[in-house]
Amino acid sequence: MQITEFSLEVKPRIPDAIAGLEELSENLLYSWKSPIRELFVLLDQELWSACRHNPSLFLRRVDESILLAASKDRKYLKKYRRVIKWFHDYCNPAVRQVEAEDLLPAGTLIAYFCAEFGFHESFPIYSGGLGILAGDHCKAASDMGVAMVAVGLLYHQGYFTQIIDAEGHQIAHYGCQSFCDSPIKQVTDSAGKPLRVALPIAEELVTIKLWTVAVGRIQLILLDSDIAENSSENRQITRQLYGGDRTIRLQQEMILGIGGARALQAMGIKPTVWHINEGHAAFSAIERTRQILHNGIEGGNGEKNHHDFEAALEQVAASTLFTIHTPIAAGHDHFDRSVVEHYFSAFLRDLPIDSQRLFQLGQSVERHDQFNMTALALRCSRFHNGVSRIHRDVAARMEQTMWPQIDAAENPITYITNGVHVESFIHKRWVELFDQQLPTWRQQLHNNHYWQQLQEVDDHTWWAVHCSIKKRLLGEILTRLKIQHQRNGLSQALIERSTHCLLQPDNELLLIGFARRFASYKRAGLLFLELERLAELVRDVTRPVIFVFAGKAHPNDDEGKEIIKQLYQRSLETRFIGRIILLEGYDIALARALVSGCDIWLNTPQYPMEACGTSGQKAAVNGVVNLSIRDGWWDEGYNGENGWAVAPHDPDYSADYRDRQEAIDILNILQNQAIPAWQQRGNKKYPARWVAMSKASMASTIARFSAERMVCDYIKLPYLSAARQGARLAGQGQADSLATWKKRVAESWPGVSARCVEQPLEEIHLRETVTLTVAVNLNGLQAEDILVECLVGEFAHEQFAADSCIRLQQLKQEPENRDQGSQSATLFSVQWTPIDCGLKQYRLRLYPYHQLLSHPFEMGRMLWL
Numbered sequence: 001m002q003i004t005e006f007s008l009e010v011k012p013r014i015p016d017a018i019a020g021l022e023e024l025s026e027n028l029l030y031s032w033k034s035p036i037r038e039l040f041v042l043l044d045q046e047l048w049s050a051c052r053h054n055p056s057l058f059l060r061r062v063d064e065s066i067l068l069a070a071s072k073d074r075k076y077l078k079k080y081r082r083v084i085k086w087f088h089d090y091c092n093p094a095v096r097q098v099e100a101e102d103l104l105p106a107g108t109l110i111a112y113f114c115a116e117f118g119f120h121e122s123f124p125i126y127s128g129g130l131g132i133l134a135g136d137h138c139k140a141a142s143d144m145g146v147a148m149v150a151v152g153l154l155y156h157q158g159y160f161t162q163i164i165d166a167e168g169h170q171i172a173h174y175g176c177q178s179f180c181d182s183p184i185k186q187v188t189d190s191a192g193k194p195l196r197v198a199l200p201i202a203e204e205l206v207t208i209k210l211w212t213v214a215v216g217r218i219q220l221i222l223l224d225s226d227i228a229e230n231s232s233e234n235r236q237i238t239r240q241l242y243g244g245d246r247t248i249r250l251q252q253e254m255i256l257g258i259g260g261a262r263a264l265q266a267m268g269i270k271p272t273v274w275h276i277n278e279g280h281a282a283f284s285a286i287e288r289t290r291q292i293l294h295n296g297i298e299g300g301n302g303e304k305n306h307h308d309f310e311a312a313l314e315q316v317a318a319s320t321l322f323t324i325h326t327p328i329a330a331g332h333d334h335f336d337r338s339v340v341e342h343y344f345s346a347f348l349r350d351l352p353i354d355s356q357r358l359f360q361l362g363q364s365v366e367r368h369d370q371f372n373m374t375a376l377a378l379r380c381s382r383f384h385n386g387v388s389r390i391h392r393d394v395a396a397r398m399e400q401t402m403w404p405q406i407d408a409a410e411n412p413i414t415y416i417t418n419g420v421h422v423e424s425f426i427h428k429r430w431v432e433l434f435d436q437q438l439p440t441w442r443q444q445l446h447n448n449h450y451w452q453q454l455q456e457v458d459d460h461t462w463w464a465v466h467c468s469i470k471k472r473l474l475g476e477i478l479t480r481l482k483i484q485h486q487r488n489g490l491s492q493a494l495i496e497r498s499t500h501c502l503l504q505p506d507n508e509l510l511l512i513g514f515a516r517r518f519a520s521y522k523r524a525g526l527l528f529l530e531l532e533r534l535a536e537l538v539r540d541v542t543r544p545v546i547f548v549f550a551g552k553a554h555p556n557d558d559e560g561k562e563i564i565k566q567l568y569q570r571s572l573e574t575r576f577i578g579r580i581i582l583l584e585g586y587d588i589a590l591a592r593a594l595v596s597g598c599d600i601w602l603n604t605p606q607y608p609m610e611a612c613g614t615s616g617q618k619a620a621v622n623g624v625v626n627l628s629i630r631d632g633w634w635d636e637g638y639n640g641e642n643g644w645a646v647a648p649h650d651p652d653y654s655a656d657y658r659d660r661q662e663a664i665d666i667l668n669i670l671q672n673q674a675i676p677a678w679q680q681r682g683n684k685k686y687p688a689r690w691v692a693m694s695k696a697s698m699a700s701t702i703a704r705f706s707a708e709r710m711v712c713d714y715i716k717l718p719y720l721s722a723a724r725q726g727a728r729l730a731g732q733g734q735a736d737s738l739a740t741w742k743k744r745v746a747e748s749w750p751g752v753s754a755r756c757v758e759q760p761l762e763e764i765h766l767r768e769t770v771t772l773t774v775a776v777n778l779n780g781l782q783a784e785d786i787l788v789e790c791l792v793g794e795f796a797h798e799q800f801a802a803d804s805c806i807r808l809q810q811l812k813q814e815p816e817n818r819d820q821g822s823q824s825a826t827l828f829s830v831q832w833t834p835i836d837c838g839l840k841q842y843r844l845r846l847y848p849y850h851q852l853l854s855h856p857f858e859m860g861r862m863l864w865l
Helices: 020-025 034-043 045-050 055-061 064-070 074-091 129-144 246-266 283-295 309-318 337-343 355-362 373-379 389-398 428-437 450-456 459-487 492-503 526-539 558-571 588-597 614-620 655-679 688-699 707-729 734-751
Strands: 110-113 148-153 161-164 170-173 196-201 204-215 218-224 273-277 320-323 334-336 370-372 383-386 413-415 510-515 545-550 580-583 600-603 625-629 643-646 753-756 770-777 786-796 799-810 826-832 841-848
Touching: 020 034, 020 055, 020 074, 034 045, 034 055, 034 064, 034 074, 045 055, 064 074, 110 129, 110 246, 129 148, 129 204, 129 218, 129 273, 129 614, 129 707, 148 246, 170 558, 196 246, 204 246, 218 246, 246 283, 246 334, 246 337, 273 283, 273 707, 283 309, 283 373, 309 320, 309 707, 309 734, 320 707, 334 337, 337 355, 337 370, 355 370, 355 373, 370 373, 383 389, 383 707, 389 413, 428 459, 450 688, 459 492, 459 510, 459 580, 459 588, 459 688, 510 588, 510 655, 526 545, 526 558, 526 655, 545 588, 558 580, 588 614, 600 614, 600 655, 614 625, 614 688, 625 655, 625 688, 643 655, 655 688, 707 734, 753 841, 770 786, 770 799, 770 841, 786 826, 799 841
Parallel strands: 110 148, 110 273, 148 218, 273 320, 320 383, 383 413, 510 545, 510 600, 545 580, 600 625, 625 643
Antiparallel strands: 161 170, 196 204, 204 218, 334 370, 753 770, 770 826, 786 799, 786 841, 799 826
16 A cells, blocks of 8 residues: 655744744854753753754744743743843944954955865764864854855755664765755845856856855855756755765865855955865865956056956965865865866856966876866965974975975975864863853963963862763763664674673773774774784773774775774674774764763874864863874874873884884873773772873863964964955056066076085184175076075984075175176175084075065975075
């Protein structure tokens, strides 16, 4: 018998007295402001959990009688009115916190582009760390009152929901989102009609629907191709995050970059600083260049500047920042030349360049037949940064060929270490404690000294807070694990054996967490290289230990999925069952629970492949103690008192050797330091050593590695520089002048040469002067086109380290004893008087220089004598 199922949703009416609940549900501010969420929890906690903490869905499902009762409850109304007043004050531009924004020129507006944004589990348009970082960036910018607009894609199916089957296979489930359950709204024009933009992809014109969502004070614009005006193939483009093949990825990035820039133009939004967060949005620079060529831009005198393509690109690049995230070559999108030429065929007809010039902008230096989005982003921006100190060096070496004659240590890539949005990830029990003992803590997220007060919190109170958070986590793990195993058909006996350890007293059980993307370089299975020793450690009933793992592998990452399978199978082995746990369904909600409730946070990346590793920061702001390879942020954050650090073995050793040695090092720390620190109670009922480390972990992390500090660093450094440089090149003729100069230098530089005029002296006495003279064959360049420098320093660890720089000046009148052969050379000279004794090392170099350059070495040309 065939039966049709019908559904009817009966929605409640919200009483006028609490009508603001709907307004609160339409702003993602609820994702990090717990008082807003508390208003919904108080109404129906069970329904709030069932709705996965989604206030829009909650208000459609909650019983009307509950709302009516709340509208007459004086205690609830008092809380509601306090929250709604705070909300309106927060969103009021007149009362913004603007101390950070005051550092920027008046009128600065930042456009922040990213392929994914992770704000909350109720709005799943993210996959992992990149998206959550982007969400934290927007949240912090909102809290700080920074003028910013964000641009991304609206994925109807989002990222996949993870299931792990009975054999350990990761199963990816995609489900369409119901946007009536989301806080998004259509963007409309002045007549109230839905606003659309279009862009050519191959030979088709693809129409893009625009959506907007409020993120506190920040506006997020989302682009959507899944509309009736488009063909079925083009509707698929934005359906899945990181879904489909390489051609789908290229089309997604065209919509994000080109469509995003067109969306801002159509909405009348005029950013002055453009931030490309990872290379996915690099095509925005090409579209902005096209817009300048078509429309001109206003110079300082109000007149339009009309450029050729190269000058317009200089103008665009001057106001553009590119943040590179991944240290893995495979993580940088690249496409075959023929594919790029096919999909850009119609778009290029609107530009005064051919496919060859476009391809040159994105051409991979290593693989000349590939178009690389990272290369495009670097060539179309003038400010570039990695996301930790170590990652800066890794990225600088990876991209060194972009500046072929510049040493990696000096090329234009800098770094700003990632941070986490503290209010989004700190547990509400810590919030309650801070509200009682540190009432101004929300205004001190940038003040490292302030957080040293945590040492004064009573140890018993600290321990009690942690234990209450951990108890809740253990209950969550128990529930999830039972559901997971029952669905997979495990026997009741096996389920009981896999969960019995979770029922032990939580103050005795040591819970070690590992949760992140399952990529091979993150080495989730590292400790299993020492199987017998690991088994011995977890079987010790006098020192109960559980390892809990969670994370997703990319759907196309077979190696990552195999790691998940192996972990799952190990977790059911007799020697590990109940002590090794693998949870499915990793998302922001599970991440929040794990980073707040574990006792130790384990991180085992293959050095130096961890770009930053913000999960460890989230754990630390909850007082969880890190045990990590000294890579990414932990190399900066570890101070000897706030956790345990494993010195990585030299990358020159084989990977197998390094893996085993580092597994041994971690197990040594666990056995000899971490577990004893947890178990030793003495006359106290809590582990005093662990509590001290927990306090140090939180105190050393909250301010130094907060998203507020991160955004402040962006404001002080690249945002300010990009705002100023963009304004400079907007001046009449400036971009044209720089583009013309760069072309002349590029043509002449291969013929430039230099030599010392005289044999350098090998010794002098103190207070004597050395004259250094360099003859330069400029090959048609002018003397003012180059700088000649003497670097003075010393050798340390077999490397030259400069501690001062002396600039040589052009000799206007050439000396009479000028040597033969230097007739066509231009002379540069300096008189150097060393101020102390000892062996001095110095080097001489020259490079092209123009006052309009964003970075002195951006041309990538340099000669050493």
